[in-house]
Amino acid sequence: MHIIMILPLFGLGMQEIIIIALIVLLLFGGKKIPELMKGLGRGVRSFKDGINGKDDEQDKAGNDDKKD
Secondary structure (H helix, E strand, C coil), rough: CHHHHHHHHHHHHHHHHHHHHHHHHHHHHHHHHHHHHHHHHHHHHHHHHHHHCHHHHHHHHHHHHCCC
C-alpha cells in the first residue's frame, strides 16, 4: 500500500505532511532522525519476529555459530 493511498484516509494533504516533517526536523534535529528511524526499524523487525514465533535466543545461537 502506497503512502499516497493512505493520506486521504487520515485527511492529511501534502502541505500538512510537509509541515509535520519540518516540525519533527526542528524538534529532533538532522542527526537524531536517522537514529530514531533505525530504532523504529528494529522495533518493527522485533514485532514481526514475535508474530512469526522467532525467538531472540534462536537469533543469538545462529549469530554465535557464524562468528566461530
